[in-house]
Amino acid sequence: xxxxxxxxxxxxxxxxxxxxxxxxxxxxxxxxxxxxxxxxxxxxxxxxxxxxxxxxxxxxxxxxxxxxxxxxxxxxxxxxxxxxxxxxxxxxxxxxxxxxxxxxxxxxxxxxxxxxxxxxxxxxxxxxxxxxxxxxxxxxxxxxxxxxxxxxxxxxxxxxxxxxxxxxxxxxxxxxxxx
Numbered sequence: 001x002x003x004x005x006x007x008x009x010x011x012x013x014x015x016x017x018x019x020x021x022x023x024x025x026x027x028x029x030x031x032x033x034x035x036x037x038x039x040x041x042x043x044x045x046x047x048x049x050x051x052x053x054x055x056x057x058x059x060x061x062x063x064x065x066x067x068x069x070x071x072x073x074x075x076x077x078x079x080x081x082x083x084x085x086x087x088x089x090x091x092x093x094x095x096x097x098x099x100x101x102x103x104x105x106x107x108x109x110x111x112x113x114x115x116x117x118x119x120x121x122x123x124x125x126x127x128x129x130x131x132x133x134x135x136x137x138x139x140x141x142x143x144x145x146x147x148x149x150x151x152x153x154x155x156x157x158x159x160x161x162x163x164x165x166x167x168x169x170x171x172x173x174x175x176x177x178x179x
Contacts (some may be wrong), residue, residue, distance in 0.1 A: 007098045010069065015047045017071050018058075018085075018136040025085035028125070033121040040157060042083050047071065050082075050136075057102045059086065059095045070099035072106065072115075075146055079107030079171075091125070100133050107171055114168050118150050121165040135167040 010018075016179035019041040026112065050056040050071045058105065068086035072079050081103055086095045107115050120126035127137065147166040155161045 004062055005059050005067065005095055005096070005098070007057055007102050008069075009054055010047075010051045010058040010066075012051060012057045014066050014069075015044060015051055015056075016098065017049055017066050018042070019044065021066060021069060021087055022083065022085045024104070028088050028091075029123075033176045042071065055106065057088075057099055057106075059099060062135075068095045068099060070103050074101045074107075074110055074112065077111060077113045079110065079112040079115045080146075080150075081104065081115060084117075094149050096125070096129065097133055104169070104171060112171055114170050116147060116166060116168045118147065118154060118164055118166050121163055127165055127167065128168075130167050133169075135169045138166045138168050 022041045047056060051074075055073065056071045057069060058066045061067050068084075068088040070084040071082045073082050074080075074178075081100070084096060084099055086099075104115055116138075117130065118129060121137075122128075129137075131137075143151070143166055151161060151164055151166060154164055
């Protein structure tokens with residue numbers, strides 16, 4: 001990641017700016033997504049709860065303005081990357097990778113053995129990006145109830161199920177940060 005940015009846990013002062021980042025990141029999809037998805041953002045109450053729980057990270061430019069964020073949740077020994085967004089004009093600077101690394105560090109410190117997510121199968125900055133940082137597609141027959149529910153919830157928002165995929169990255173202290 002460029003030295004023009006820093007990734008750290010979000011403070012309360014960052015939360016209100018994150019829905020705008022999420023909306024701006026969605027514009028990269030053009031008109032290929034239904035309006036129900038383009039207008040959907042993480043509820044501020046959920047972001048506040050994640051910030052208070054230490055599960056929300058921001059990427060800040062040198063002036064201290066958020067340009068990206070990631071939020072995660074924990075289910076047992078699994079962490080799940082709920083959302084990761086970077087402002088389009090700050091893309092391709094390593095910010096997404098740095099945010100994933102921050103979530104991985106949190107997951108390891110929390111005793112998790114894997115990090116999961118759901119994403120678009122063929123969009124270059126989605127599944128192919130995550131594959132480059134160590135995630136692998138979970139075959140449909142291996143989806144557990146929680147991941148299957150998440151994919152169903154996304155379909156209910158209007159995302160075509162065949163375009164979505166769940167991915168996982170095993171975590172260990174030996175491989176952390178080497179992706």
